[in-house]
Amino acid sequence: MTTRKHNIQPSSRRDFIKLIGGLTLGFCLPGSRDATAAGATIADANAGVSAAFEPNAFVRIGADSKVTVIAKHLEMGQGVYTGLATLVAEELDADWDQVSVEGAPADAKHYNNLLWGPFQGTGGSTAIANSFDQLRNAGAIARAMLVSAAAGQWGVPAKDVSVSRGRLIHAATKRNASFGEFVVHAAELPIPTDISLKQAKDFIYIGKHVPRKDGKAKATGKAIFTQDIRLPGMLTGVVAHPPRFGSTVKGFDADAALQIPGVVDVVSIGNAVAVLGNDFWSAKKGRDALIIKWNDSNAFKLDSSEIMAQYNILARGPGAIARAEGDADTALRSAKKVIQAAFEFPYLAHAAMEPMNCVVRLGKGECEVWNGEQFQSGDQMALGQVLGISPEKIKLNMLFAGGSFGRRANPASDYILECARIAKAINGRAPVKLVWTREDDMRAGYYRPMFYHTIKAGLDAKGNLIAWKHRLVGQSIGTGTAMEAMMVKDGIDHTSVEGASNLPYQISNLTVDLHSPVIGVPVQWWRSVGSTHTAFSTETFIDELAVAAGKDAVAFRLALLTKHPRHVEVLKLAAAKAGWGKRLAPGAKGEKRGRGIAVHESFNSFVAQVVEVTVKADKSYKVDRVVCAVDCGIAVNPDIVRAQMEGGIGFAMSAAKYGAITLNDGVVDQSNFHDYRIVNISEMPKVEVHIVPSAKAPTGVGEPGVPPFAPALANAIAAATGKRLRKLPLVLV
C-alpha cells in the first residue's frame, strides 16, 4: 500500500509535541485495558499492580516497574512489536528486560498511522517510519515525568537525576530507585511540553542488537494467534464458497450436513453457506456434505490465458499517461538500436501460513472481534455497516498474525465480514470462529493482480540509452475501494505503476502508460505491491540493454543513476560484497553458473541484490547465494532488518520459481501447497545482508527486500544460459 504520499507527519518536533500533548493522561487501573490473549502472552500486562503511570497512549508503567509498550501496529512477523518497544525503551532509558508489548485497541484518535491520516492500520512498510518520532517522544515524556517525580521526592534538581537501564539515579546523594517507586507521583504531574530527544551517538538500543520481544512465546508454542482463540460456547464456522467469483447461493440442501455429530447449524450468507459446529472437524465434514446450487449468472468465467490475451491486445494502444518526458517516439525513430520485450505476471496468492480466520462475538449494539487485525479503521467501518452498530462500539482485539503479506489488510474486509455475517445469521447466540481451510484461502481471491508489460527502448550509436517506452496492463487495486480517492489519480492507480513511473535511470525521452482493465477477479496488495512486477520488467530490461550496449550491467546502471545517490550506494555495495566482475567458480559437469544484479527502491528504502545461480543439465536451477545491500535510513533493529531481507528473498523466490494462480473457466486451479508451491529449506540460498550506515529517518523493511530478487535471478539465468526469461514464474524450457 502506498498511501505514504498523504503524509501528515508533523514537520517539526514542536508540532509533534502538540500532537502527542493531546493524548490521554490518566491512571490505568489493573485490567482496565483488557490484555488480550496475544498481548497477554508477551505482555503479561499489569495484573495485580495497584497503580500505574500512563503518560500517553503508548506507555504504561506499573508499580512493579514493568513497562508496557502499547503497539499500534500488527505483529505479523516483521518484528514491529520489538521495533516499537525499542523506540520507547531508548528514550525512557528502560532496561530491555522490563519492557513488554501489548496490542493497541482500535482507536484511530490515538493509534492512527501518521502516514495514513486519520486511519489506523498497518502496511506499506510504514510502521517504524511513522512511529519513529511518535514513540521516542512517548518514551521521553514518560522519562521526564519520572525524573521530575523522583527529583521532587528527593528534593534535588531534576537536572541532576539521571536514568540508566531502568534506574533513577541521583549520583551526589547515591540515591538509586526503580521506576515503580515513582509512578504514583509521576502520574500527578503535568505532561511536559518541552522535551528533547537523544542524539544518535547516545543511542543504547537503536541500531544495536536487542532480542525480539515475541521470540520466547514463538519458540515455545505459547504465542496466541486467531486460530487459537476459544471462547466459552463458541461455534466454529467452516464455509462453502462458490466455485467462481461473483456466484451466489441459489439454494442448498443441508440434511446430510446436519446429520453429522457436532454440526449445530447451517446458514446461508448470500455468497457462501456456513456450517457451524462444536469443533473444526465436525464443521468441516458438514461443509463437505453440503449440496449447494450456485447462481452463476454474474460469475466470472474466463481462463487466465484469455485474460492475458486481452491484456496483450490492450497493450497495442496507448494508455493513461503515468509519466512522460521528452519525446520517446521520435527518439526511438532516431535510435541506432531498438529493443523491445513483453513480460507476463500471473495472479499470486498471499498464502500466509495461517489461513484467514476471525472470531466475532456479537452483542446488543456492540461487538467484539479477535483477529490478526491489520486495518482497524476500515474494518470497524465495514463491520459497523453490516451489523448496524456504530464503529466505535466495535472492539477489535489485535492478535499475532501468522503472516499476512498484505492479505489481512483487505480493503473489502472480506473474511471479517464473512464471520460477522455468520454471527448475525445466528443472531449472535454464540461467538463464531470462522476458519478457512488452506483450499478456501487459496481460492478466495484478492490476489496480486495479473500484469502484462511491454518495454521498448532505443540506444544511440555510442550505446547511450535515449528512449524508453513502458506500457503496463493490469487491474487497479484501489479502484472500487474506499481508498480509491487516495490511490487513484487521473486514471492512474499509483500502486499499478510504482517502481515504473519513478524509474531512476536518466533517460531524456521516456513514457510510462497504463491500462487498468476491470476484471471480476478480486485483487489486492501483495508484499511490495506494484514493485512485485515493475522491478522485474525494468531491471531485467535494463540488463538486456546493457548487454546490447556492450557494457557491464553495473557500470551501465551507474552511468544512468547520476541523480540517485542512494541507488548508487546500494548497487556498489552489493556488487563489491558479491565480488562482481570476478569469475564465478565453475559448476559441475553439465552445469552452468551465472550472476545477476538488480536494484530497486520501494517504500522509500533502497535495495540491491546479487544472485548467483546454477543451472543444471535438466534445466532446473538452484539459487546458491544472494548478496543484499539495503539503505533504510537508520536501522532501528539491524538484526530485524537482516531478517526481513532474508525472509523477503525467500518469499520472492517462491513467487519467482513457482508462484501462479491460474483460472480455468473462472475456477481457480490451485488449492494447496502441492500446486502453489513455496520454497523449502533445501532451496534456500546463503544470504548475506549489508546495511548502509545512515543518519536519515528510518523507512520500511517489510517489503523492500522482495522486488530485486526475481529480476536479479532472471539476470543470473540469462548470464548463465543466454536465455531471457520474461514470464513469471521463471521456468527454463
Added chain:
Amino acid sequence: MVQISVNGKMIALDVAPDTPLLWCLRDHVGLTGSKYGCGIGLCGACSVLMDGVSVRSCSIPVSAVGRAKITTVEGLDDKVAKSLQAAWQKLDVSQCGYCQSGQLVSATALLRKKRNPSDADIDAALSGNLCRCATYVRIRAAVKEAAKALL
C-alpha cells in the same frame, strides 16, 4: 471414547474416530501450539512427535494413534529441545512464528538422533516444514547452534 497419551498424560476424548490428531489436540485437549497450515501433510505446521518421530498430526486420525506417545511443542522439555528453543531465541529465528512449533518439533527429532547434523541432514529432516516467512537461513543456523551447545 478414545484414549491417547499426550505429553505424558492419558487423555480420554469423545470425538469421531476419523478426527485428525491435530484437531483433537487443538479443539479438545486445548493444546494450540500445533498449528493448522494445510491439512494434508504438506506444510509441517502441525508436526508432533509420535514415539519420538516427527509426524503430521493433521493426517493421522485419532483412531490410528493407539498406544503411541504423542509429544507436542508444549511437551518438549528434554535437553535437546531446550537447547533448540534457546538457539531459536538467541538467533531470533521466528518471524510470524506460526510454523515454528512444527519446525522445533522436527528439529528436536533430528537432533535426538543426530547430534551433529550436516546441511544435508537438516534439509532431509526439515524440508517438510514450510515457512512462508522464509526463516530458513536462521533455522539452519539455530539447529547448528543448538547442536554445538549440546556437545
